[in-house]
Amino acid sequence: MxxxxxxxxxxxxxxxxxxxxxxxxxxxxxxxxxxxxxxxxxxxxxxxxxxxxxxxxxxxxxxxxxxxxxxxxxxxxxxxxxxxxxxxxxxxxxxxxxxxxxxxxxxxxxxxxxxxxxxxxxxxxxVSETQMRTQLETMLGRSVDRRITFARKMNLNTRASYDWFGLVRTLAREAGRTNGLLTHRLAVDNLQRQLVEGLLLIQPHNYSEELAAEQRPAGEAAVKRAVDLMHAHPEISWDTAGLAHATGVTARALQKAFQRYGHPPPMTCLRRIRLERVHTELIDSDSGATTVTAVAGRWGFVHLGRFADQYRKQFGHSPSATLRGTVMNKAATPR
Known part of the structure; x- marks a missing residue:
């Protein structure tokens, strides 16, 4: 179709x-x-x-x-x-x-x-001009005083733009559905933010060079603070820029600090934490009263195929197997 x-x-x-x-x-x-x-x-x-x-x-x-x-x-x-x-x-x-x-x-x-x-x-x-500017300022860690001016044509056949338009297709499929993924706050917040941030990252504009510039990484204390925040409040609609703001550094500096101190990227850490919450909730749920889709959506997962693959890699079995109670060892895989 x-x-x-x-x-x-x-x-x-x-x-x-x-x-x-x-x-x-x-x-x-x-x-x-x-x-x-x-x-x-x-x-x-x-x-x-x-x-x-x-x-x-x-x-x-x-x-x-x-x-x-x-x-x-x-x-x-x-x-x-x-x-x-x-x-x-x-x-x-x-x-x-x-x-x-x-x-x-x-x-x-x-x-x-x-x-x-x-x-x-x-x-x-x-996207409103205010929203676009706010997102860029969060990513840069500073205010911007010039209008963001994009290149006028986008090639949707590159890997990055194809992935970005995949988010648009997800929104087109899920928008307005009574029991769809976007009825969950984390899911709709994550999808919107990824669309705006993704546009700023993949489409050339007058701040692109600054976004791509190398920055000195933050210290280990900022990494620990960010990780603690994600564990304490995984229900918040975090992104890297938001975590950076909460820890007093720029998004690029925080990303480099995670890499420098042996951590996966901040959003990978957050995804693993949320997968643990999904795992726990599926264990405690009645398969006749809830669905994997509903639980995944509550924790911000909007691409169900990708979610199932990530879940299987982290726990060694499918989310539906956890919900059905057919897994012998229901303990979460260590992070």
């Missing part, structure tokens, strides 16, 4: 053939714009979108060729075609053509006109 058939299928849906109504809906959900049908077919906009605390993401198609104009982008948007062609015409005269396997990255303050083909179907991810 094509992803367009299931993308955000459980999220709020809108359908309209009225151009003014379509412009108004898109302006409220994404950004102020003007929409004008330019094709021979009648406008038939379908939109499914999920508005979360850190970002908005959704699926859109119009059923005909359209022109979309925005005088000044107020937010960051990543627009990834699932079919068809989108032409992005920038005010400086540059034109970018995006198809399957590529995405347009729109930066605040940048006027843009877009032309979508009649068969163009896109997933669109919106």
């Amino acid at each position: 094509p992803i367009s058939d299931v993308a955000f299928s459980s999220s709020p849906q809108v359908q309209t053939g009225d151009a003014d109504e379509a412009s108004d809906i898109l302006s409220r959900v994404y950004l102020p714009l003007v929409l004008r049908p330019t094709g021979a077919e009648a406008l038939d906009m379908h939109m499914r979108a999920e508005e979360l605390s850190m970002l908005t993401a959704g699926y859109v198609h119009f059923g005909t060729e359209v022109f979309i104009g925005s005088d000044e982008m107020p937010v960051y948007c990543v627009e990834a075609p699932l079919s068809g062609v989108a032409r992005n015409i920038w005010r400086d005269g540059r034109v970018e053509r995006t198809t399957v396997g590529t995405a347009a990255v729109l930066t605040p303050g940048m006027p843009v006109n877009l032309n979508w083909s009649s068969d163009c179907r896109e997933i669109c991810v919106k």
